[in-house]
Amino acid sequence: MRKPVRLPISQGDMLLRWHKQVQQLNEAVPVQYYTTTRRGRPVQIPWQPKEISANVKATGERLIKDYVTYCEALFIKAGKAAFLDPAGNPQLPPLFTNSVKIGERRSLSDRQARDHVRKLQKVGLVSFYKWHGSRSDYEIRINEQVLFGPKQAEFWELVGIAQLHVDSVVSQTEIPQFAQSSTELSSAYQVTVTYRDKETETYKRGNVHSDKQHTRLMSEHSDNYSDTERPQQRQLTESQSQPSDSAGNGDKGPGGARAVENAVENPNGAGARLKARLTGTQRPRPSMSEQKRLEMREGYVRSFWAYARQVLYTARRWSEQEERVILRSILFGVYGNFQSPLTDREWDGFQDKLFKRVDLVAAYYQRHPDKWIPEPYAQVKSGTGFFDWENLRGFRATAGWIDENYRHYRQSYVSQRVSLAVRNLHRHRVGRAPKQLQLKTYIEAYRFLENQIARYGEAALKRFHELAAGIGVDLRPNQPM
Known part of the structure; x- marks a missing residue:
């Protein structure tokens, strides 16, 4: 029985390189001073701003971990073909993800996750970004300098050698490996890990760990997210589901498409499960056991x-x-x-x-x-x-607070949309409306905005008609000649 061939990479070294890069970028920001008054005298106090906040740094760590897990799973399933571009040159496969998924794993909103990805792309951690629309996953790649450092050529050589020995009976010791991960270096800093259930980290209120299991998982650079399934099994399941999402969107990406084409025809082959996952013919996932369900509820x-x-x-x-x-x-x-x-x-x-x-x-x-x-x-x-x-006056009474807040937010949002539509009609009469709207006639612009406001209900449409009816009407009293 052949042993699965793993990528010769060290996640701890990757996180250490990312930590040092963040530290260098933050130290490069010039010190600023603000003035305050103490005992009647102005005093200047130095302040060191940060280029990358701790929250953005933690998002970068999360992406590095997900990307490494995805690449390892893809290499085990599809082999060397997933790491080649159409011309046959070495290229890392893209990770398919979205801001909602990143936000859930980091206890952030999708907008915050989007801002974090843009910031990481600006500082160079995300070296490749491809947008596929608001209803599809986008593609990202992590910078090879952060992943491999000075050993990029060695990594690609090891990937090729490992693939050549897959079909032959060769012991794992014959395949060159990287040096052992430096535990003494990685212990110089603590990787920031946040959980989906917000149990361990709230930046506004400090960082308190109340669960021994989560503390142990943090030291091992793994995640649990309040799910009692094994961390490695959870990561492997989520990382392998990435190509399936992209296949449903009609774009498997370079790695996913080649993996299907190069999948082993043998039903028990290394690429058979990946091919079944990408083509939608995989077996249904078994249901969670009752014991696991009870542990999850706890x-x-x-x-x-x-x-x-x-x-x-x-x-x-x-x-x-x-x-x-x-x-x-x-x-x-x-x-x-x-x-x-x-x-x-x-x-x-x-x-x-x-x-x-x-x-x-x-x-x-x-x-x-x-x-x-x-x-x-x-x-x-x-x-x-x-x-x-x-x-009835305790925590139970707060059930309607969220709905009430959303109702107020919805009313304010609809009111702003109606006001903006009426303001654009005013601007259209004087030639200052947005370009696409100004190209239309006044009637066409009116119908266009009317259709937009109609989506928010009858009350909003009625309010729009009332305000739009007064456009161009002089409401001032008649002046004597």
Whole structure:
């Protein structure tokens, strides 16, 4: 039985090179000074701005890890063909991803993730970026200088040698390898890892690790994201799903297309599973076992309480028995003992809403410092804890806050769109409308804007008609001749 051939790369060395590059860029920024008054005298205080923030740096680390995992999985499945361009020259395969996926893995919004990718492209970490539309994944490649440093030629040589020995019975020791990863160098800094459940890192409130398992995973440069599946299995599954998404969009990319063409025809061959995944003929994924599901639900409850304790009860401490009572109160009062028939993806969305509700509660008590935060569990009378379902004025009452905030946001957004449409009609009459709108006649521009506003409902369309009817009408009183 042949052993799978792995890429001779060191993730720790890659992260170390990225860390040093960030450090050099930040140190190159000139020191700025701001003036303040102390004891009646102006004092200048130095301030060192950063070219790359800690949040952007963590996103870069996340992309490096995902890219390395994807390349290793693709090399095992498809071999050398995935690392060649159409002309036969060495070229790293592109990683298909999107801002929503990056934001979920980094606890960011898709807009923040987009800004981070642009920043990483500007500083040179992302060396290749190809856009495929707003409804498709885009392609990225990580800079080879960051990945391999001065050993780029050695890497490509090792990739070629490893591929030549795949079909022959050659021991792994006969294939040249890189030097051992320098643990003493990688321990000089701590890689920033954030989790999807926001349990371990909130930049505004410090960095507190409350789970031993997550601390262990951070030291191993792996991720769990509140999922109790094995970290390496989770990474391999997500990285292998990238070509499938791109195939559904009609663009497999250079690596994915060649992998299908060069897949082994043998049903048990090295490229058969990748070919089945790219062509949509793979076997259905087995359902999660009941034990795994229970562990995942426990992770939801514990991560929610860890975040709520960090945000709402910063200075409080509880005994182990009190912690168990609080977790039980959250299990039944917040999650309803997981009786709702939701999918795993829907539970993830529900978890995100819970974190937002906790943020709204924290903002409420910051605006009202004279009010006190209730205890998380009932101490005197049953059902009076903040997270108890029976407490109608507790955390349960915040369920409608998000919907109310979205309703206000929607009203404000629609009002802005109506005002902008009417303003463009005013500008059209004086020849100052946007170029594409100015090329139309006034009636065509009116119908065009009317169709746009009609998407926001009857009330918005009625308001648009009322405001547009007064354009060009002189409302001033008649002046005597």
